[in-house]
Amino acid sequence: MSAGNLPLWKCVVKPVLDALAFSSPGDLSRIFWCPIGPFTFLPIHAAGFYDPAYSQLGHKVYDFVVSSYVPSLSILALSRNPITPPSDDLRLLAVRQPPSDGQCPLPGVHKEVERIKDIIKNSPSARTSLLESSAGTVEEVLMLMKETDWVHFACHGIQDAKDPTASGLCLADKRRLKISDIIALSRPRGGLAFLSACQTATGDKDLSDEAIHIAAGMLFAGYGGVVGTMWSISDKIAPDVARDVYAHLLENGTRPDYREAALALHEAVGFLREDENVSFDEWIPFIHVGL
Numbered sequence: 188m189s190a191g192n193l194p195l196w197k198c199v200v201k202p203v204l205d206a207l208a209f210s211s212p213g214d215l216s217r218i219f220w221c222p223i224g225p226f227t228f229l230p231i232h233a234a235g236f237y238d239p240a241y242s243q244l245g246h247k248v249y250d251f252v253v254s255s256y257v258p259s260l261s262i263l264a265l266s267r268n269p270i271t272p273p274s275d276d277l278r279l280l281a282v283r284q285p286p287s288d289g290q291c292p293l294p295g296v297h298k299e300v301e302r303i304k305d306i307i308k309n310s311p312s313a314r315t316s317l318l319e320s321s322a323g324t325v326e327e328v329l330m331l332m333k334e335t336d337w338v339h340f341a342c343h344g345i346q347d348a349k350d351p352t353a354s355g356l357c358l359a360d361k362r363r364l365k366i367s368d369i370i371a372l373s374r375p376r377g378g379l380a381f382l383s384a385c386q387t388a389t390g391d392k393d394l395s396d397e398a399i400h401i402a403a404g405m406l407f408a409g410y411g412g413v414v415g416t417m418w419s420i421s422d423k424i425a426p427d428v429a430r431d432v433y434a435h436l437l438e439n440g441t442r443p444d445y446r447e448a449a450l451a452l453h454e455a456v457g458f459l460r461e462d463e464n465v466s467f468d469e470w471i472p473f474i475h476v477g478l
Contacts, residue, residue: 195234196246201234209251212251213250215252217449219256221256221263233247235250249456253453256474262403262477277337278334279335279337280318281318281338282356284296293422294422300319303339310437328364332408333373337381338379340384343357344384344401352366355401369401369408372408375409376411379412380405381432382413410445410477411445412446412448412475414432415475417471417474418472420472424459424470428455428473435455445478449475
């Protein structure tokens, strides 16, 4: 995969950065990628020259910009509308796969949610509270999503090639929280959805221009930003990413801002890249979608 990123870097991404005058590595600017067609499935956020001889700054897209994806420009415009938080309190819902539900086990999800709890408990932002659901039905989770500001899913994700709107997140009742359920959700705009599941930001190859995936469904439901995945992720890596993202977002004593999630993920994935025990294929799936 890393070798295949060179044409993407030389022919597509680097010319865009040059045209925008993003030419100073280390001086991170924010960029929103709105790919269409086959580009929907390419890891634009990881494009670069990965030859060991070019390990210094200036040869990968993340040396210049913090990348976010958007399924459409209209969604980006809607997300940019100012949002006034209802209060200083931040309510976070964490939904994890239960220990035994007949699905392939995910041992890391318990550690992942426990790390989020520790971050919240030790954060100067003491007004942040956590609601946890490990046995929630689709109906219960949808209700709690309306009542909370942010949501974190640590579970299996399913991509339905025949009916993309039936793609979704596997909950404890062995039912699926579908894209169609999420889009129909009526909630205030804003907030972060963290989808720590496989293939939550992957569309269908026959409908790639529409970018129909779970992360896009969260944006349509009103969430301002989404952390998602392009491919399968490591159950061992996910807890570290979640820990570092929330540590960044909750490091100040003020109400956390979901609009900082793109930078928080950028830094969290950067820590993975520096770890010689983490492969390219393990850090590349994590992406930010939205504002």
